[in-house]
Amino acid sequence: xxxxxxxxxxxxxxEKALRHxxxxxxxxxxxxxxxxxxxxxxxxxxxTRIKKIISETSSFPIPMGILDITLYRDDLTMIAxxxxxxxxxxPFDITKKAIVLIDDVLFTGRTVRAALDALxxxxxxxxxxxxxxxxxxxxxxxxxADYTGKKTVISATEMIEVKLKETDGYDETAIVxxx
Amino acid sequence: MKQQSLPEHKSVEWKRKDxxxxxxxxxxEIEFILETAESFREVSLRPIRKVPxxxxxxxxxxxxxxxxxxRMSFELAAKRLSADTANISSSTSSxxxxxxxxDTARNxxxxxVDVIIIRHSMAGAPHLLAREVSPGVINAGDGAxxxxxxxxxxxxxMKEKKGKIKGxxxxxxxxxxxxxxxxxNIWGLRKLGALVSVVAPPTxxxxxxxxxxxxVCHSIKEAISDADVINVLRIQRERQKAGFFPSIRxxxxxxxxxxxxxxxxxxxxxxMHPGPINRGVELDGDVxxxxxxxxxxxxxxxxxVRMAVxxxxxxxxxxx
Numbered sequence: 001x002x003x004x005x006x007x008x009x010x011x012x013x014x015e016k017a018l019r020h021x022x023x024x025x026x027x028x029x030x031x032x033x034x035x036x037x038x039x040x041x042x043x044x045x046x047x048t049r050i051k052k053i054i055s056e057t058s059s060f061p062i063p064m065g066i067l068d069i070t071l072y073r074d075d076l077t078m079i080a081x082x083x084x085x086x087x088x089x090x091p092f093d094i095t096k097k098a099i100v101l102i103d104d105v106l107f108t109g110r111t112v113r114a115a116l117d118a119l120x121x122x123x124x125x126x127x128x129x130x131x132x133x134x135x136x137x138x139x140x141x142x143x144x145a146d147y148t149g150k151k152t153v154i155s156a157t158e159m160i161e162v163k164l165k166e167t168d169g170y171d172e173t174a175i176v177x178x179x
Numbered sequence: 180m181k182q183q184s185l186p187e188h189k190s191v192e193w194k195r196k197d198x199x200x201x202x203x204x205x206x207x208e209i210e211f212i213l214e215t216a217e218s219f220r221e222v223s224l225r226p227i228r229k230v231p232x233x234x235x236x237x238x239x240x241x242x243x244x245x246x247x248x249x250r251m252s253f254e255l256a257a258k259r260l261s262a263d264t265a266n267i268s269s270s271t272s273s274x275x276x277x278x279x280x281x282d283t284a285r286n287x288x289x290x291x292v293d294v295i296i297i298r299h300s301m302a303g304a305p306h307l308l309a310r311e312v313s314p315g316v317i318n319a320g321d322g323a324x325x326x327x328x329x330x331x332x333x334x335x336x337m338k339e340k341k342g343k344i345k346g347x348x349x350x351x352x353x354x355x356x357x358x359x360x361x362x363x364n365i366w367g368l369r370k371l372g373a374l375v376s377v378v379a380p381p382t383x384x385x386x387x388x389x390x391x392x393x394x395v396c397h398s399i400k401e402a403i404s405d406a407d408v409i410n411v412l413r414i415q416r417e418r419q420k421a422g423f424f425p426s427i428r429x430x431x432x433x434x435x436x437x438x439x440x441x442x443x444x445x446x447x448x449x450x451m452h453p454g455p456i457n458r459g460v461e462l463d464g465d466v467x468x469x470x471x472x473x474x475x476x477x478x479x480x481x482x483x484v485r486m487a488v489x490x491x492x493x494x495x496x497x498x499x
Contacts, residue, residue: 068218071232071260071490081193082494085218085487121227 004177005161009150011171014133017149018046021131022053024147025100031060033098033126039115040068040086042104045166046133050102063097065090072114088118095123100147104162106132109143134173136160193491196315199305200325201366209367213335215487216480222259223482233262236493237292241283242319243269243299248454248478249319249329253296256485262293262493280304281311288312293493297321315492323357328488329453330363332481334371336473337408339480340449345372350402351393352378352434353412353461354423356385360453361412365391378402379434382423399434403444410451411436414461427460437463441471449473 009017025034034054038047044066051064068086076082101115112130119128131147136154154160154175163172193211201209222230238257240250250266257264267283280299287295294315297305302322309316320326338344349368355361355377368375369392376394377384384395396402403409414430424430431437436450450462450471458464467474 071222071230076232076494077235080494082490085215085490087218088221117231121230122225 002176002178006175007172008152008175009134009171009173013150014171014173017133018049019053021133021147021149022050025050025129025131026054026058028146029098029100029129031058031062033096034060034100035063035065035092035094035097035125036100036102037065037067037090037094037115037119039101039103039111040066041167042162042164043067043102045164046104047102048166050100050131063092065092065094067101067115067118069111069114069118072118074110074114090122093123094119094125097125099125099128100131101128102131104133104164105160106130106135106143106145106148107138107160109139109141112143113141133162134160193495196492196495197305197309197317198327198488198492199309199316199318201327201330201363201370202325204327204367204370206370206372209331209334209370212331212484212487212491213338215491216331216335216484219486219490220480220483222486223479229259229261231261232490233257233260233293233493236260236262236294237290238262238264238294238296238489238493239287239292239314240264240266240296240319241287242267242297243304244320246298246319248481249298250296252478252481253317253319253328253485253489256482257489259482260486260489262489280307284308284312288314294489315495317488317492320359322359323362324359325363325366326359326453327363327367328481328485329360330367331488332477332484333360333364333410333451333453334367335484336451336477336480337373337449339476340473341407344368347373347407348376348405349373349408349410350376350378350396350406351410351412352399352402352436354383354414354418355379355388355412356383356423357415357418358412362391364410365393369393376402376406380424380430383418399436399440400443403441403448406444406448408449408451409436409444410453411462412453413455414457416457416460431460435459435461435463436466438465438469441466451477453477 036047036051038044051062066089068088070083070085129146132145133149135148135151158175158177161174161176254264292314296317296319298319299321302324304321305316305318351361376396378396452474
């Protein structure tokens with residue numbers, strides 16, 4: 001049951017945040033090395049949008065991939081049934097690339113830890129950076145984002161809900177309190 | 180608006196600790212295994228062909244019949260998921276000292292394992308095991324009953340090559356009466372809406388096979404004229420000694436798949452075989468190695484399907 005829902009970003013704010021993220025990535029990472037990898041499911045769509053924004057001003061082709069981290073989760077022995085495994089689709093060699101990992105929400109850091117392990121199994125990138133739409137705090141691992149769209153500190157009983165046109169039909173992020 | 184497949188997938192919760200046959204699975208469960216296998220295929224194409232998903236799990240292969248392909252495929256699948264594996268084969272185990280299946284299984288269980296993969300000459304042996312012990316049980320072939328992972332592999336390969344199963348015309352040729360591969364194929368294919376025909380000498384077609392929803396043919400030409408897939412089964416030479424057909428040579432002439440017999444098949448027909456092949460008996464060498472053959476794709480897909488099956492069964496139900 002949802003008790004309270006507080007909208008923090010709408011379509012325009014999300015677009016602005018993604019432009020900001022794209023700008024920082026372009027300023028930071030050499031365009032020849034840049035490759036984007038979105039974490040399933042919403043990170044994939046954010047990565048697609050960021051790629052589109054960067055392509056408006058950069059003529060370098062930007063390789064993009066999708067990572068499913070299920071097989072690298074640290075809680076597989078504790079959850080039954082096992083979560084659904086989806087495809088990892090990274091159609092390029094990540095070795096020597098500057099990888100920007102993209103996800104919607106940064107919370108405990110466990111997803112990112114899993115993603116880092118998964119990437120290292122696929123090759124040896126020159127560096128891996130992290131871009132997130134929302135950083136909600138409450139980390140359980142020593143992981144931080146390099147590029148953050150919006151920072152908001154919320155309590156453990158609250159959660160961030162990200163809705164995207166590609167999956168939900170509309171763009172919105174909200175703080176949701178569950179009863 | 181493009182809809183994600185996510186909500187639909189989420190409704191499937193895999194609850195089975197055992198995979199004993201395709202007969203007891205629903206169409207949706209079979210599709211779910213195939214979709215999961217699709218995700219695992221990529222693991223075998225990586226520079227590091229291993230994921231940590233089943234770290235700390237123990238998987239036992241308990242084989243009471245000879246096998247190279249199936250056992251190795253299961254073992255590699257388990258290793259690629261980072262599980263630990265051990266093998267027991269009847270010839271080198273206490274089975275030769277007269278230990279019963281139940282006792283063997285209870286001893287394995289006492290060593291805290293997660294999944295037991297069993298092959299046995301008696302139909303129903305995996306079911307007995309599944310009732311007796313708490314680890315997950317996967318049937319790797321029980322008598323002439325079922326070989327569910329081979330059935331899944333064949334269906335996965337047909338889907339990969341033809342894009343769909345519903346409406347696909349599949350012809351199964353060979354020893355239908357004694358074949359667990361045939362039975363698993365028929366159950367799975369029928370549930371997913373394929374049209375299945377079986378072809379064999381009358382002595383190798385079991386009575387009332389039509390009740391499984393298949394068409395029975397006694398001539399290859401008639402059966403394959405509009406086939407999308409021909410799944411050729413191994414003919415065991417012992418069957419000829421038992422009098423099911425007069426001679427190997429006659430079988431080859433009437434039911435062997437040769438370049439000549441394929442002339443009446445559509446140009447894009449797929450040739451499949453679960454292995455091991457008797458070249459020149461049920462299948463000619465030049466067909467097995469020819470452009471229609473997807474026999475080695477079946478072996479490659481076997482790993483992905485078995486990884487999916489191990490991942491699902493080892494994570495089902497109560498934590499052990």
